[in-house]
Amino acid sequence: MKNPFHHLARAVFIHENKILLAQAKGDTNTFLPGGHVEFGESAKETLKREIQEEMGIDCAPDHFLGLIEHKWEKKGILHCEIN
Template sequence: MYCKGGVLYPVALTDEQKKMLQMSSMLFQVLKVVFDKPQGQAIGYTNTFLPGGHIEFGESAKDALIREIQEELGIKCTVNNFLGLVEHKWEKNGELHCEVNQVFEVNSHELQNNLKSSESHLKFF
């Protein structure tokens, strides 16, 4: 495994992927390998995230990501290589939370510079 910015990646990274990982120390910019640009933000919050969401019972992680991207961005995509896991811990109202995110390489011919969210409580930039 290869670790950069708290993110674990498979050892078999291409030279191009390693260069992308070295472009930034910010976690969500490190994940530029996943999407060229989109990062999301829930209205009224300051944290950012990559498009995606929860896996429904009986659904694969790849199918969940395809569904969530369609719901959030209104675009079709293909999910390719698994890149690694990202663990995120935070405290809210005195309660500790933790989530483990699966990160995949995603391609879409429908990506554009100014993506509009299909969900009113989200914005992408």
């Protein structure tokens, strides 16, 4: 794919005034837990699946907080994402 588009669902976990962040191995960027939305999947379904896969816990997403768009270039390829 020449210009990848990423549609992601992210969760905000708050415990004792701290927010959980994730970091990919070997990467310096941090991000909220979650992942790519599969075709036909809702954001809530994505979060339930991704949190179960990545953290081994069941979650019940509560409500929508907002949307963030981001774009970056990597190795000459433009990437766009909606979180």
